[in-house]
Amino acid sequence: MEILWRRWSALFLAFLMVRGGEARLSQNFYGFRCPAVELIVRQAVATKISQTFVTVPATLRLFFHDCFVEGCDGSVLIQSANGDAEKDAGDNLSLAGDGFDTVVKAKQAVEAACPGVVSCADILAMAARDVVALSGGPSFPVELGRRDGLVSRRWKVAGNLPGPEFSFNLLSWIFRKNNLSVTDMVALSGGHTVGFSHCNRFAKRLYFFNATHGVDPSLDPSYAQQLMQACPAGVDPRVAVNMDPVSPTVFDNGYFRDLVNRRGMFTSDQVLFDHPLSKPIVNGFAVSGPSFSSAFAQAMIRLGRVGVKTGNVGEIRRDCTRFNS
């Protein structure tokens, strides 16, 4: 009786999901059609990291930017002949080429084993998980079954990505819009434990903060000095500095200790320590690597669900940088 009831309810659920067109992501989505996909992607990512560490921050950030614009559907990967795709937007100016290259290389390896089966959106999700695990961060199961989107527009980026000057309220609004909680937001911001920022993204905090303060008073003065040395006023816009100066190539909770010490790079980092809703979360992650790791893993899984296309929506791109037709 019990078993029969379970079967019936499972069938009924499947029926509801199909009717709603709301197929879900699952961990074993390619179990039959491309069983080695995770190994293949991991291998391609590891090779790429051995060539350059930039692979790690570049791929992680690329995943975030993909998911917040049109959902996690590979739309950020599209290369347009006339410069009007998502990646051409001003906010994407600083997406490092190594993130794109990681996905292209992994896709080539996957296509060689199982052509036409695995989406670029899923490859980016796996690669983002792998760069974290391979640089000392947590390893976590990645959900699969995303389809690649058919839309990638430069004008769709504006307003969908957070800016480094954002207040706590703006930040939490934009994460909430993507079904992510304040805890998710704080954990994901920990992605800034690796990688670079260009000087112009935070120069305002050093040189012309407001009418009464040249230097942002929420910034530790000796860190401000350090940053001014690395980023003199009017420096070449290509100059960039490590966002976590203590351990720039390790995916650890150092970012949160930086925030507690008022050494957050952006306003959007430092407000997480200044706001009463997020301060206890920052303090918790600063003292406990494991609690950051598990919150980060959980938040990455939820980020990977944002606006996904499943079932018959979209396509499986053959070349990640262009639509099939």
Ligand code: HEM
């Ligand atoms: C909370 C809101 C966020 C803001 C305002 C923000 C803003 C920025 C900015 C301005 C940069 C510097 C870009 C440059 O000058 O090259 C950056 C870099 C980066 N961001 Fe974020 N970010 C946010 C959240 C995230 C999230 C959720 C992730 C991923 C989990 C992430 C991962 C990264 C990484 C890895 C880099 C370094 C990129 C590189 O070295 O190539 N960020 N972010």
Ligand SMILES: *[C@@H]1O[C@H](CO)[C@@H](O)[C@H](O)[C@H]1NC(C)=O
């Ligand atoms: C400048 O910023 C500081 C710190 O946020 C604030 O206390 C001060 O009132 C601001 N001054 C002006 C003129 O906005």
Ligand SMILES: *[C@@H]1O[C@H](CO)[C@@H](O)[C@H](O)[C@H]1NC(C)=O
């Ligand atoms: C947020 O979750 C709701 C309920 O599951 C869903 O309908 C909506 O599409 C999600 N929003 C995004 C941006 O993923």
Ligand SMILES: CC(=O)N[C@H]1CO[C@H](CO)[C@@H](O)[C@@H]1O
């Ligand atoms: C990596 C990449 O494609 N970056 C582009 C982002 O957008 C600017 C224009 O806004 C392009 O010049 C960059 O090539």
